[in-house]
Amino acid sequence: MHFFKYSSIGNDFILINNIEEKIPENKFSDLAKRLCRRRFNIGADGILILEKSQKADFKMRIFNSDGSEAEMCGNGIRAIAKHVYDSRLTKSTEIRVETLADIKILKLFLKDNLVESIEVDMGTPKLLRNEIPMTGVNKKVIGEEFRVDDEIYKITCVSMGNPHCIIYDDDVNSIDIKIGKKIETHQLFPNKTNVEFVQVLNNNELLVKVWERGAGETLACGTGACATVVSSVLNNYVKKDQLITVHLPGGDLKIKWADDDHVYMTGPSEKAFEGDVDLKG
Structure with missing residues (x-):
């Protein structure tokens, strides 16, 4: 192949x-x-x-x-x-x-x-619990307290066609990213969830670390960057209809949640190589 x-x-x-x-x-x-x-x-x-x-x-x-x-x-x-x-x-x-x-x-x-x-x-992002999906009363989840083991986090949840749970911290590099696994598989999320840990740098830059559903820690997540900007608007960290730079471990994405309620993402992609693999081996 x-x-x-x-x-x-x-x-x-x-x-x-x-x-x-x-x-x-x-x-x-x-x-x-x-x-x-x-x-x-x-x-x-x-x-x-x-x-x-x-x-x-x-x-x-x-x-x-x-x-x-x-x-x-x-x-x-x-x-x-x-x-x-x-x-x-x-x-x-x-x-x-x-x-x-x-x-x-x-x-x-x-x-x-x-x-x-x-x-x-x-x-357009989906914000109600049954759209994400999440269990519980069908309302938006913005800065809601959420307990994992002995820690309490404030979460905001967004669907960009797939579920995202966003958590803010003053220093994302101090977070043990593996806690993402427990959040991903928590019963609150019937279809599991992606997890973004976010540090607000200023009113147009965000630093994000990602735990991806089904993949674990990754260097970047496009839908996660989009969900993070939506969440940051909802939490009054950045403004709507403003181009936001999202810094991820693998590079930067430009995201805008526009006044038409659509989220626009701009970034590159590169072909590294191509080849053939024996599927019979």
Whole structure:
């Protein structure tokens, strides 16, 4: 099987063009668990499955390294966009990609006829508990107290097509990121959750560390950066309709929660290499 390895500010993926490879759907989960094992196989945070779509230009499916399928991946969809244009699968600099969350619209910015950066219309955030989803009374969760072991955190929760739990701290580097696992799997979140630990640097910069659902600690999370900006507006740390720089361990993303209520994310993606893997071995 031929594959492509992409990195979106450190969030790395194995991209499979299933328009050509035609791998059966029931193999995707096991394939992710096998191929994503670092030091034993190709290694990645997840696999991206590129397919034909009946209602958009392309379809993306994302499977985490533990084999679970995610509804949406902001860093992954930028890798898909770069791949389809640079591989000449499309000539358009505006494409529509079907995901499990919904159809996303992407604008591609070029340099020397290759994609340099991508703006993704991530849609409108969902804020009610049953939309995230979370258990409990169906209302917004903004600065709500939440106990894990002997610690009490104040959480704000947002869905960007997938669930996010945001926690603020004066020094995110002092946090034991592994607490993210207990939050991810807490019974409050029936579909589990991504976790973002956030330090507010100023009114237009945020520092974020990520625990991704199904993948653990990662260098970046696109939907997480978007959810963080939404949360920061709700908590009055930053203003709506303002371009915010989100600093992640792997690099920066530019995020705006615009007055039209859509969240816009802009950032790069790079192809690291491509190759072939023996699936029979």
